[in-house]
Amino acid sequence: MSTRPSHPPRDTDTHLPMEPVAQPGYYPDYDVISQQNAWDDATRKVVLSRLQSRPSLQFFNPAEAEMMLLVCDHIIPQDDRDADHRIEIIPVIDERLHKKRTAGYRYETMPPDDEAYRLFLQALDLMSRHNHGKQFSGLSWREQELILQSINKGKPLEGAGEVWLRLPVHQIWTLFVGDCITAYYQHPWSWNEIGFGGPAYPRAYIRLERGEAEPWERDENRYDWEAPPESVSDLDELSHHDHFPHLTKGGVHD
Amino acid sequence: MQKLRAEGSQFTDRGTVDYVIVGVGSAGGVLLQRLARAGFKVLGLEAGPFWDTEKDWLSDEAGSNKLYWEDLRITGGVNPISLGANNSGKGVGGGSVHWAAFTPRLHPSDFQVYSLDGVGTNWPISYEDLKPYYELLELEMPVSGPAWFPWGDPHGYAYGPHPLGEVGDVLVRGCTKLGIRVCAGGPVAILAGSHDDRPHCIYRGYCIQGCKVGAKASTLITHVPDALRHGAEIRDYSMASRIALGPNNRVEGVFYFDREGTERFQRAKAVIVAGYAIETPRLLLNSACPEYPMGLANSSDTVGRYLMVQAGNVILGRFRNLVRMYKAPPAHALTEEFYETDPKRDFARGFAIQTVGPLPIAFGKQMMAAMGAWGWGLRRVMMDYNHWSALGLLGEILPWHANRVTLAKETDQFGIPVAHVHFNLFDNDKKLIEFGKNKVMEVMSAAGAEQVVQEQRYAHLVGAARMGADPGTSVVDKFGRTHDVPNLFICDGSIMPTQGSANPGLTIQALAARTADYLIMQGERIFRSDLRELTAPTPRVDLSPAGTFRKGIPRPHASWIFSRRIAHAKA
Numbered sequence: 001m002s003t004r005p006s007h008p009p010r011d012t013d014t015h016l017p018m019e020p021v022a023q024p025g026y027y028p029d030y031d032v033i034s035q036q037n038a039w040d041d042a043t044r045k046v047v048l049s050r051l052q053s054r055p056s057l058q059f060f061n062p063a064e065a066e067m068m069l070l071v072c073d074h075i076i077p078q079d080d081r082d083a084d085h086r087i088e089i090i091p092v093i094d095e096r097l098h099k100k101r102t103a104g105y106r107y108e109t110m111p112p113d114d115e116a117y118r119l120f121l122q123a124l125d126l127m128s129r130h131n132h133g134k135q136f137s138g139l140s141w142r143e144q145e146l147i148l149q150s151i152n153k154g155k156p157l158e159g160a161g162e163v164w165l166r167l168p169v170h171q172i173w174t175l176f177v178g179d180c181i182t183a184y185y186q187h188p189w190s191w192n193e194i195g196f197g198g199p200a201y202p203r204a205y206i207r208l209e210r211g212e213a214e215p216w217e218r219d220e221n222r223y224d225w226e227a228p229p230e231s232v233s234d235l236d237e238l239s240h241h242d243h244f245p246h247l248t249k250g251g252v253h254d
Numbered sequence: 255m256q257k258l259r260a261e262g263s264q265f266t267d268r269g270t271v272d273y274v275i276v277g278v279g280s281a282g283g284v285l286l287q288r289l290a291r292a293g294f295k296v297l298g299l300e301a302g303p304f305w306d307t308e309k310d311w312l313s314d315e316a317g318s319n320k321l322y323w324e325d326l327r328i329t330g331g332v333n334p335i336s337l338g339a340n341n342s343g344k345g346v347g348g349g350s351v352h353w354a355a356f357t358p359r360l361h362p363s364d365f366q367v368y369s370l371d372g373v374g375t376n377w378p379i380s381y382e383d384l385k386p387y388y389e390l391l392e393l394e395m396p397v398s399g400p401a402w403f404p405w406g407d408p409h410g411y412a413y414g415p416h417p418l419g420e421v422g423d424v425l426v427r428g429c430t431k432l433g434i435r436v437c438a439g440g441p442v443a444i445l446a447g448s449h450d451d452r453p454h455c456i457y458r459g460y461c462i463q464g465c466k467v468g469a470k471a472s473t474l475i476t477h478v479p480d481a482l483r484h485g486a487e488i489r490d491y492s493m494a495s496r497i498a499l500g501p502n503n504r505v506e507g508v509f510y511f512d513r514e515g516t517e518r519f520q521r522a523k524a525v526i527v528a529g530y531a532i533e534t535p536r537l538l539l540n541s542a543c544p545e546y547p548m549g550l551a552n553s554s555d556t557v558g559r560y561l562m563v564q565a566g567n568v569i570l571g572r573f574r575n576l577v578r579m580y581k582a583p584p585a586h587a588l589t590e591e592f593y594e595t596d597p598k599r600d601f602a603r604g605f606a607i608q609t610v611g612p613l614p615i616a617f618g619k620q621m622m623a624a625m626g627a628w629g630w631g632l633r634r635v636m637m638d639y640n641h642w643s644a645l646g647l648l649g650e651i652l653p654w655h656a657n658r659v660t661l662a663k664e665t666d667q668f669g670i671p672v673a674h675v676h677f678n679l680f681d682n683d684k685k686l687i688e689f690g691k692n693k694v695m696e697v698m699s700a701a702g703a704e705q706v707v708q709e710q711r712y713a714h715l716v717g718a719a720r721m722g723a724d725p726g727t728s729v730v731d732k733f734g735r736t737h738d739v740p741n742l743f744i745c746d747g748s749i750m751p752t753q754g755s756a757n758p759g760l761t762i763q764a765l766a767a768r769t770a771d772y773l774i775m776q777g778e779r780i781f782r783s784d785l786r787e788l789t790a791p792t793p794r795v796d797l798s799p800a801g802t803f804r805k806g807i808p809r810p811h812a813s814w815i816f817s818r819r820i821a822h823a824k825a
């Protein structure tokens with residue numbers, strides 16, 4: 001894992017790469033885990049277990065796991081986190097697929113989840129070969145980023161047309177990115193990053209209005225940053241996105 | 255929180271019980287409680303677990319998946335709906351374990367949509383038929399809400415409202431700016447003050463993950479304990495696979511798989527299916543037999559049809575100030591100002607606007623859908639989680655013949671064919687969603703949001719075994735008795751012919767209390783006679799769980815309870 005290429009975000013003023021830190025985000029000294037004594041036993045056990053490293057992978061084979069690592073670094077980049085504070089995403093997805101846990105439904109146009117994941121990885125390699133003559137892992141970070149961006153936009157670069165017949169682009173993207181979101185934002189480190197209060201039973205929240213912090217929460221302390229120049233996933237890149245509905249007055253009828 | 259116990263098994267497979275209820279959810283819990291109190295031998299078969307809330311439930315988003323129906327279902331059509339966590343529960347309490355607990359009533363107009371608007375269908379009952387049961391269930395859960403609720407049949411709530419969270423504040427601000435009436439602090443089945451052995455809400459915001467505190471009503475804590483005290487039995491991890499039809503066109507009992515996966519059979523004098531809008535039709539279709547080759551009680555080819563979801567677009571607004579929408583119950587303020595048909599609009603029926611409070615994972619997925627967020631953009635917008643507020647559209651989608659549940663070729667872990675759900679939006683639905691979502695975006699902007707985005711989604715399920723007066727176009731009569739089989743009943747969200755723009759849970763429980771009164775009034779006749787008596791029962795006020803009826807402070811417009819009180823005082 002230590003050999004992963006690094007593409008850290010930049011300081012908006014200097015445009016220089018920012019040093020990776022233990023805790024990115026606007027709540028620098030907020031530590032939700034320090035509140036664990038205020039949580040109930042069952043919740044504490046489950047939340048703290050996420051700090052342990054997970055058992056080895058059972059669904060993905062080593063080659064797939066390597067590719068998953070690359071892809072997840074684009075879907076949820078963590079180059080602002082230091083090596084000791086990266087949140088593991090693949091083991092969470094691996095466990096779900098291995099135990100065949102589903103969301104309780106499958107789109108009629110989609111294969112079962114395990115098959116869908118494997119087809120998706122195949123599609124990435126097919127697109128890479130078609131456009132660059134190499135497999136996905138051999139592409140530059142920027143090239144990988146552009147392939148994924150094309151899928152997010154629902155207009156995948158050429159090369160995997162056959163796969164998309166069996167794997168609707170929008171549905172697999174939603175499944176994949178959704179699983180990554182579930183894995184990352186269940187981790188208490190991510191709660192520190194976004195200033196989420198986390199478990200509150202039996203203690204309760206008492207300051208409900210105006211976004212005020214509980215005595216043990218932190219106020220926000222913002223800083224500016226920009227995505228690395230080789231990335232195309234920051235919010236401003238989305239303004240051409242098909243389903244980016246900024247409120248336009250023209251769309252409102254009374 | 256209070257201690258719950260499942261009594262040991264008292265009925266055996268070889269014995270015959272009076273009623274088997276399939277599914278102990280919102281409706282099943284109320285039925286079980288009423289019938290047990292009235293002295294019937296009643297058994298609930300529940301596919302999921304009997305929860306030990308302190309051990310099993312968490313203050314955690316990702317860890318709460320087990321509350322939902324996670325077994326396979328196939329979903330399709332032009333506008334496929336997501337299932338699982340989005341609309342179906344599993345385990346004693348069913349959907350009431352993970353509902354947000356908004357409890358508005360339907361409006362009187364909802365019962366005659368076809369007569370008034372020429373769309374959808376009429377109910378075989380009126381608002382007045384259900385009103386006494388609304389009033390009862392509002393006390394049994396109980397419901398906290400404002401002293402004055404101005405829409406539909408105006409009324410007030412006997413238990414006080416909740417304080418506002420910032421999301422509620424956003425709704426009140428936006429509506430006020432636009433001159434839209436809004437109501438805050440309920441109606442929601444969450445305790446604002448302690449009630450018997452149940453503590454009040456602690457505003458921790460994990461309602462949809464199951465309320466570990468015990469402040470939010472679920473039939474697991476409101477009705478099931480009373481049912482068990484009165485001799486009901488619940489068999490958990492018991493998945494009904496087929497209802498058996500015997501001679502003389504009467505059902506004899508239910509086949510089910512127990513927790514070891516062994517198939518067993520429970521005899522019963524009558525069966526009530528309460529498995530909700532997907533599992534109920536699935537069970538009936540899987541119970542096809544020579545007499546009913548298209549599915550049990552499906553001579554009308556209506557089982558599975560007219561399935562509905564509500565438009566549930568989530569509108570998200572970013573504010574300069576912090577919001578922290580994880581605090582307070584997601585359900586705590588709403589407006590029904592746009593509920594009724596407005597001839598000035600180009601569609602029939604309407605919608606409500608309600609607070610929602612997505613936790614981080616749900617919010618992240620909404621940002622993926624609404625903004626196409628991924629990569630650094632996703633990380634960035636998530637770092638702003640505390641600046642976002644969310645409001646939900648709740649719009650009426652009409653019942654359509656083509657929207658239906660059938661059987662898929664895939665099977666579940668027991669080998670039972672799973673449900674296939676087919677769903678399309680039609681013209682009226684699309685116009686309503688477009689108008690409604692824009693209105694909510696307008697409210698969000700008026701509240702001061704500097705950026706507003708939205709995700710199209712759906713909430714709740716009803717229909718697929720609808721009630722009606724005509725056996726050719728409906729599955730059950732106005733008391734939930736199937737038109738085809740005299741001792742087979744359906745009582746859950748699937749019998750609703752239309753859905754209005756009110757969350758369905760209160761109506762589902764009110765319908766269950768009414769069906770129970772009917773069954774109790776009919777007594778032994780249900781088990782022996784094929785005669786279909788259609789006179790409505792007198793509402794029974796003596797069957798409420800202990801300590802609920804006549805509690806709270808009645809409001810002047812809770813007219814029925816008020817008159818009962820006076821009658822009681824005179825007696």
Ligand SMILES: Cc1cc2nc3c(=O)[nH]c(=O)nc-3n(C[C@H](O)[C@H](O)[C@H](O)COP(=O)(O)OP(=O)(O)OC[C@H]3O[C@@H](n4cnc5c(N)ncnc54)[C@H](O)[C@@H]3O)c2cc1C
Pocket residue numbers: 276277278279280281282299300301302339340341342343344345346347348349350352353354355356357462492493494495528529530531533534537585714715745746747748757758759760762
């Ligand atoms: C996230 C979420 C939020 C919601 N919020 C609200 C809200 O704020 N207000 C509101 O009114 N509604 C809300 N709802 C909807 C509400 O929960 C449901 O409409 C309601 O619970 C349905 O009641 P029911 O009795 O028809 O079915 P359920 O409560 O779903 O009960 C059905 C039960 O039957 C069991 N079952 C099914 N098939 C079988 C079988 N074959 N054998 C044995 N058991 C079986 C299931 O396990 C389940 O326990 C929400 C739902 C969700 C998912």
Ligand code: SF4
Pocket residue numbers: 444454455456457458459460461462464465466467468469470582583584
């Ligand atoms: S907000 Fe209140 S009702 Fe909801 S889970 Fe927390 S304590 Fe229960």
